[in-house]
Amino acid sequence: MTRPPAETLERGATPWLFAAALAAVLPHAAHQPAWLSVAAALLFAWSAGLWWRDGRLPGRWPLAALVAAGCAGILFEFRTLFGRDAGVALLVVLTALKLLEMRSRRDATVVVTLGYFLLLTHFLYAQDIPAGLWLPVALCLLTAALIRLHGGSAAGGPRRVLGQAALLCVQSLPFMLVLFVLFPRVSGPLWGLPQDAHAGLTGLSETMTPGSIADLVQNGELAFSVRFDGAIPPRDKLYWRGPVLEHYDGRTWRPHPGRQPAPRVEARSAPLGYETTLEPHRQTLLLALDAPTALPPDFAVDGTLTAKRLQPLVERRRFRAAASLDYRYNADESPVSLRRNLALPPGRNPQARALAESWRTGENGPDGVIRRALALFGSRDFAYTLQPPLLGEQPIDDFLFTTRRGFCEHYAAAFVVLMRAAGIPARVVTGYQGGEANPVDGYLVVRQSDAHAWAEVWLAGEGWRRVDPTSAVAPERVETGVAAALSAGEPLPALVRVRADWLRTLRYRWEALNNAWNQHVIGYDERRQRELLGRFGFPDIDWRGLAAALGAGCGLLLLALLGWALYRRPRHEPVQALWRKALRQLARSGVDxxxxxxxVALARRVRERAPALAADFEAVAAAYLRARYGPDGDLAILRAAVARLSSRRRT
Amino acid sequence: MRLPDLASLAAAPRPFDPVLARAGEVIRGKDEAIRLALACLLAGGHLLIEDLPGMGKTTLAHTLARLLGLQFSRIQFTSDLLPADITGVSIFERERGEFRFLPGPLFAQLVLADEINRATPKTQSALLEAMEERQVTAEGQTRELPTPFFVIATQNPAHQIGTFPLPESQLDRFLMRIELGYPDPAAERSLLAAGGQRARAERLPALLAADDLAKAQQAVAGVHVSPALIDYVQALLAATRRDPSFQHGLSPRAGLALIAAARAWAWLAGRDLALPDDVQAVLPAVACHRLRALPGGGYARPEDIAALIRSVPIP
Structure with a gap:
């Protein structure tokens, strides 16, 4: 098939398309299976080589075979062609293949359009600062490719083309800002994201087995960040409550599945307000500070004081809450609940039970039992480590009497078993403990490595009391953080263990920057929008008002740009103004x-295309040429000629 | 009010129309080339015709010389031609006891320098110097060449064996470069039927009086070039400098040549003002040999010039 010359792709435009396609595809390499990135790189190299040698592009059948192979690979990898991961992978493969099919300008336009779309899909994976910085770069390259494609070699050298693309992008910035600030925000995603959009998120699990929290601690990712209304309270008061685990089968701890009556909390200190920004963890937990006194609207505490809501959290959200650090709750716990928290699996851990029962007799009440247990852990025999030895069939016995090395979940579990064996109702609480204050922006940053497990015991007349057995074996864990409590050989994320001052400062700054980005850009939600608009004197604006503001904002910007363009427009002398008027008349008659x-050439064309106007236009052309190119132009004649042309056209 | 039409723009006398008509009878189907050659002559420039042998280059030169009543001489350039062979030599006359200068073939009003690229660079530069200076310096004495002085140089395409292609700086001395190309079938048929045209050219009458050409050249210089047209020429020059498909852009001298050629073109059409049309018409002849197209580095082709014209809006 032959194409008209204007349709064929110019050789000089191809490198631009390679650069643009690469810029769009590159970020996806970070989360794609390696074979896919390698395949895409090979396809890029192949098409670049063909371009370099001016080689023949592969025919239709080889390409079809490659497409089939790509689809098969994606099906094998993801078991589907749809959804976020498989869909993006498919787009990457197709973009790389399209480069082998670049014959006409249309093919090139397809590549650029795919590139714009691929760029957008990057935000399904990352919304952080690097992603935000990469966007303008890639956008510029894609736009430059488009300019080069349509401008041909007359578009100028690379600097000119890139400059023009950058100018276009800069010109679109005000619109982006207006849309960002004013576009109506809805809580929750605007459209349903594919099912797998939030895969691979880490967080607390609903159950606890030995090692489950130790695994989490090796992850330096952000769990949530908090800003307190006042100063940050001391670390050993910062217990962020997650699932409370009451059932024990000898190995795994689970929460009680049934409903429980709402807890009765007696706050004994003034409530402390704070704002927490939760990373998406796909759970319903708020991870509120103990003990919550005020919660965000859609959250409520369950019978074990854990704040939850109905829908899992799939996007980063900000919530306001308040807590009372000194509290008592459920002094009148139901007998059913107390029985549940005394239950031990029959026949398991006999040594531990025997030990606890020996404490029960002769000691001065439950307080004495608790002290003895903590004293046991505080003895020199016990060590705090992320890499405990494997435990056998009787895990608690093994831990207490043989290995004596463990992480917080070992201590919490062993403590609760001892308490229950001694007749004191007790349960395991999981969550986060402490956090790291960032001196740059005053936020408290809580990471997955701050995950923790502790215990709660119920004492008559007092209710549930928090006891953290880890503080007995490794007080640093609670007072300073996990890095101080573990020896240097433990597999902690490097981020958590940074010691050099300058590096630490750098990290604080980077995290503060990230946090500011999360708070103000990613976290710009309905409430922030209302706050901001309220500050500008529009306190109660609904979506209609927003739409109007949006329209007005964009309209004003357009007007400003238009005004600028008009101002920059070359000033036409009257001669040219008249000529342009005549040209407009012609355009309305279908001759551009x-x-x-x-x-003169135009007049010749008018004779063919619009013979009725030919004579009048010829007069205009003659008068215009005389006025513009002659020594003695007569404006009056030109004006008369243009007037006659206009009147002729109307009749 | 009586409104003008396009014909009214071209109302000046056109004394060269008979020349064009008669020349067109001899060299058939090449009206455009003849008109360009005449325009070049009227603009006071020299002409380079580049084509294969037998396309009528010599006949064209001969015809123009006859019709314009110019003194004509033809120099066949060969590799052993020396500068003195074209400028002339002094010989000693025994009777008068002094040297007498015998002017070479360069001393004519229209010189046909045939196959200029066969001569050595030394001889080429003697010719080109004479073209530029319109005078000849031989044996320490400077002698004026006749006026008008007009060189039509012909050149076979440079890839033939044993040729010395003209360097760019010397190509610039030619106001225009044209190609004649094969005649169209009808013109070729009538040419074949009529037999060779060379003899016919020899018998052509002079259509102009002695000083008509000088007057015409004066009139051409008086054709009005408006600032708007200069803007256009400048935009075209700038575009050649910006366009990556050319090795380098056109020089200001090329711009002057373009304006002079456009003036002559307009005058030949009977206009006393030059239009963008005139610039576009002469641009390929003026610009092709001054530009190097990339990749390859050969002369710019007419398609390149057409693309150039399409990329520059008329201000």
């Missing part, structure tokens, strides 16, 4: 004047 076309 190319910018390089001379009036």
């Amino acid at each position: 004047c190319a910018p390089w076309e001379t009036p």
Whole structure:
């Protein structure tokens, strides 16, 4: 098939397309299976080589085979062609393959359009600062490719093309800002994201087995960040409550599945307000500070004081809450609940039970039992480590009497078993403990490595009391953080263990920057929008008001740009103004004047295309040429000629 | 009010129309080339015709010389031609006891320098110097060449064996470069039927009086070039400098040549003002040999010039 020359792709435009496609595909390499990135790189190299040697592009059948192979690979990897991961992978493969099919300008346009779309899909994976910085770079390259594609070699050298693309992007910035600030925000995603959009998120699990929290601690990712209304309270008061685990089968701890009556909390200190920004953890937990006194609207505490809501959290959200650090709750716990928290699996851990029962007799009440247990852990025999030895069939016995090395979940579990064996109702609480204050922006940053497990015991007349057995074996864990409590050989994320001052400062700054980005850009939600608009005097604006503001904002910007363009427009002398008027008349009759076309040539074309106007237009052309190119132009004649042309056209 | 039409723009006398008509009878189907050659002559420039042998280059030169009543001489350039062979030599006359200068073939009003690229660079530069200076310096004495002085140089395409292609700086001395190309079938048929045209050219009458050409050249110089047209020429020059498909852009001298050629073109059409049309018409002849197209580095082709014209809006 032959194409008209204007349709064929110019050789000089191809490198631009490679660069643009690469910029769009590159970020996806971070989360794609390696074979896919390698395949895409090979396809890029192949098409670049063909371009370099001016080789023949592969025919239709080889390409079809490659497409089939790509689809098969994606099906094998993801078991589907749809959804976020498989869909993006498919787009990457197709973009790389399209480069092998670049014959006409249309093919190139397809590549650029795919590139714009691929760029957008990057935000399904990352919304952080690097992603935000990469966007303008890639956008610029894609736009430059488009400019080069349509401008041909007359578009100029690379610097000119890139400059023009950058100018276009900069010109679109005000619109982006207006849309960002004013576009109506809805809580929750605007459209349903594919099912797998939030895969691979880490967080607390609903159950606890030995090692489950130790695994989490090796992850330096952010769990949530908090800003307190006042100063940050001391670390050993910062217990962020997650699932409370009451059932024990000898190995795994689970929460009680049934409903429980709402807890009765007696706050004994003034409530402390704070704002927490939760990373998406796909759970319903708020991870509120103990003990919550005020919660965000859609959250409620369950019978074990854990704040939850109905829908899992799939996007980063900000919530306001308040807590009372000194509290008592459920002094009148139901007998059913107490029985549940005394239950031990029959026949398991006999040594531990025997030990606890020996404490029960002769000691001065439950307080004495608790002290003895903590004293046991505090003895020199016990060590705090992320890499405990494997435990056998009787895990608690093994831990207490043989290995004596463990992480917080070992201590919490062993403590609760001892308490229950001694007749004191007790349960395991999981969550986060402490956090790291960032001196740059005053936020408290809580990471997955701050995950923790502790215990709660119920004492008559007092209710549930928090006891953290880890503080007995490794007080640093609670007072300073996990890095101080573990020896240097433990597999902690490097981020958590940074010691050098300058590096630490750098990290604080980077995290503060990230946090500011999360708070103000990613976290710009309905409430922030209302706050901001309220500050500008529009306190109660609904979506209609927003739409109006949006329209007005964009309209004003357009007007400003238009005004600028008009201001920058070359001033036409009256001669040219009249000529342009005549050209407009012609255009309305279906004859357009190319910018390089001379009036004489145009007159010739008018004779063919619009014979009725030919004579009048010829008069205009003659008068215009005389006025513009002659020594003695007469404006009056030109004006008369243009007037006659206009009147002729109307009749 | 009586409104003008396009014909009214071209109302000046056109004394060269008979020349064009008669020349067109001899060299058939090449009206455009003849008109360009005449325009070049009227603009006071020299002409380079580049084509294969037998396309009528010599006949064209001969015809123009006859019709314009110019003194004509033809120099066949060969590799052993020396500068003195074209400028002339002094010989000693025994009777008068002094040297007498015998002017070479360069001392004519229209010189046909045939196959200029066969001569050595030394001889080429003697010719080109004479073209530029319109005078000849031989044996320490400077002698004026006749006026008008007009060189039509012909050149076979440079890839033939044993040729010395003209360097760019010397190509610039030619106001225009044209190609004649094969005649169209009808013109070729009538040419074949009529037999060779060379003899016919020899018998052509002079259509102009002695000083008509000088007057015409004066009139051409008086053709009005408006600032708007200069803007256009400048835009075209700038575009050649910006366009990556050319090795380098056109020089200001090329711009002057373009304006002079456009003036002559307009005058030949009977206009006393030059239009963008005139610039576009002469641009390929003026610009092709001054530009190097990339990749390859050969002369710019007419398609390149057409693309150039399409990329520059008329201001």
